[in-house]
Amino acid sequence: MRTRRGLSYLPLSTMSSPKRHKKNSPFNSLPDDLLLSILCKLSSSATSPSDFISVLITCKRLNSLGLHSLVLSKASHKTFSVKARNWCDGAHRFLKHCADAGNxxxxxxxxxxRFYCLQNRGSGASLLAKAAIHSHAPALYSLAVIQFNGSGGTKNDKDLRAGVALCARAAFLGHIDALRELGHCLQDGYGVKQNVTEGRRFLVQANARELAAVLSAATGKRPWLTWTLHPRVRPPTGSGCPLLSDYGCNVPAPEAHPASRFMAEWFSDRVGFPGPGKRLCSHSGCGRPETRKHEFRRCSVCGVVNYCSRACQALDWKFRHKAECAPVERWLDDDGEDAASDDGGAVGDGL
Incomplete structure (x- = not known):
């Protein structure tokens, strides 16, 4: 057909319709099992939710296969690391689908x-237990913290023996915070028979694993490990094991889990949350809130900060609180003089 300007359109029979284009799509010629294998690899190696979403919106077939239970079960924790400000019913449903798929x-x-942010204690504890049954070390340690503090219940609901047992299981799997927590429990006789020598062994092992984790993650692009020669190294006078930073080895802070980052953002964006009189763990990489008043322990020196566990206190002492902590007498001194004692720093190793 010729137009007024002499140009001609292609016949309708030669124009590819959307259905014909979809039929000739290269994805349609691939078998489902091959696409599922590719999608499983993509979901397990995704570094952000956008990496996985960009695959789902490519075409309808990838969208349907991308939500297959096999693909969701292989998704990495970074695939569903949603930010607290972007939390919605859709994000909740996607996480639930992944959990139901066995992720x-x-x-x-x-x-x-669910346990800390949505205050659905029963469902949250059930999901944590499901992960712990499959030897998920962070879930085992989180359940140990819940048992130590009696979270979600009263003070009488604390079960120290159960907390030590869960912590020991997580420590056996190599969880650094669990190793440090178990070491302090053995040193102090908290929920277990006191054994100072064995406790120090666990604390040394926690330091060694912490350093090994940094060495294995080193890229060589930045100074991930530095040494600062102290003019006078003062050995700790308390019963705790010295940290690597006490000898001038500055190990960078470990990357927080997406769940911890979510909780920290969730409560920082909500004024007055988690409730009147309730506090957050002072360790910035934790994010756990109190489920009742006075649930967490305060620093025995300054009384300003509070922690959900000894492991959080040890990390916060190393990265922040060591430079800020001062005995209570300093704040009560009328002359404003520093009344800190020589062994004030050692308190950071134990609650």
Whole structure:
């Protein structure tokens, strides 16, 4: 057909319709099992939710196969690391689908969000237990913290023996915070028979694993490990094991789990949350809130900061609180003089 300007359109029979284009799509010629294998690899190696979403919106077939239970069960924890400000019913449903598909990381993340943020204690604890049954070390340690503090219940609901047992299981799997927590429990006789020598062995092992984790993650692009020669190294006078930073080894802070980052953002964006008189763990990489008043322990020196566990206190002492902590007498001194004692720093190793 010729137009007024002499140009001609292609016949309708030669124009590819959307259905014909879809039929000739290269994805349609691939078998489902091959696409599922590719999608499983993509979901397990995704570094952010956008990496996985960009695959789902490519075409309808990838969208349907991308939500297959096999693909969701292989998704990495970074695939569903949603930010607190972007939390919605859709994000909740996606996490639930991943958890129902058997994704252990999704069970842990959704369990922490439900237990602490949404205050659905029963469902959250159930998801954490589901992950712990499959030997998920962070879930085992989180359940140990819940048992130590009696979270979600009263002070009488504390079960120190159960907390030590869960902590020991997580420590056996190599969880650094669990190793440090178990070491302090053995040193102090908290929930277990006191054994100072064995406790120090666990604390040394926690330091060694912490350094090994940094060495294995080193990229060589930045100074991930530095040494600062102290003019006078003062050995700790308390019963705790010295940290690597006490000898001038500055190990960078470990990357927080997406669940911990979510909780920290969730409560920082909500004024007055988690409730009147309730506090957050002072360790910035934790994010756990109190489920009742005076649930967490305060620093025995300054009384300003509070922690959900000894492991959080040890990390916060190393990265921040060591430079800020001062005995209570300093704040009560009328002359404003520093009344800190020589052994004030050692208190950071134990609650």
């Amino acid at each position: 252990i990381e999704a069970c842990y993340t959704l369990g922490m969000i």
